[in-house]
Amino acid sequence: MICILYGSQTGQAKSISEDLYSKLKQWNSAVNIFELDELEKSYELLKINYAIIICSTTGDGDAPENASKFLRRIKLYSLNSLTNFKYTILGLGDTNYSNFCNCGKTVDHILQNLGGKKFYPSGYCYITY
Numbered sequence: 635m636i637c638i639l640y641g642s643q644t645g646q647a648k649s650i651s652e653d654l655y656s657k658l659k660q661w662n663s664a665v666n667i668f669e670l671d672e673l674e675k676s677y678e679l680l681k682i683n684y685a686i687i688i689c690s691t692t693g694d695g696d697a698p699e700n701a702s703k704f705l706r707r708i709k710l711y712s713l714n715s716l717t718n719f720k721y722t723i724l725g726l727g728d729t730n731y732s733n734f735c736n737c738g739k740t741v742d743h744i745l746q747n748l749g750g751k752k753f754y755p756s757g758y759c760y761i762t763y
Contacts, residue, residue, distance in 0.1 A: 636662060637682045641670040641689040641701025641737060647726055651688045670704035679708070683720065684753060689741060690726040695733025697740070705737075708744050717749035723756040734758070 636658060640651035648669075655667040670689065673679060692698050697705050725738020735758040742756050 635682060636665045636684045636686070637673075638665070638667045639670050639673060639685055639687045639689075639704075640667070641687075641698040641704070643690050643692040643698035647688045647690040647698070650724070650726075651686075654686065654688070670701040672700075673704060674707060679711075679719070680716070683718075685719070685721040686724070687721060687738070687741060688724045688726070689738045691728075691731070691733065691735055691737040694731045695736030697737045701737060701741075705740065705744070708741075708748070711748050713747070714749040716745060717751075719745070719748075719750040720753040721745055721750055722752055722754035725756065725758040727758065727760065729760050734760075 638651045638655050638658070640647045642648035642651075651667055655665060658665045670687075689701055690698050723738050723742045725735035727735035727738070738756070738758060
């Protein structure tokens with residue numbers, strides 16, 4: 635199963651995620667899309683084979699409102715609990731802030747510490763609002 639997970643404050647990450655979802659769905663029916671905070675209510679992180687995480691950063695490095703619970707929850711996972719989890723991250727942000735794409739970088743760091751493996755290198759993009 636492939637899951638697209640997004641955290642979006644102004645709608646940019648959501649829009650990119652929905653576009654990617656519609657394209658991937660044409661090739662593979664086993665694709666789902668979730669807001670990061672809704673994931674654990676609907677589906678367990680440990681059951682995902684591949685995750686594409688698209689996450690914006692708000693303010694000076696903060697997580698978007700629909701990703702803050704997710705960040706708190708994954709910090710509670712035990713070390714090496716995600717050794718079968720494969721992911722990639724697209725972080726979105728504004729270079730005018732010193733903590734450019736901080737939310738995506740934070741999620742990346744936590745997932746790596748939990749044993750997650752990247753199937754594609756993370757990317758960080760400047761988004762104009």
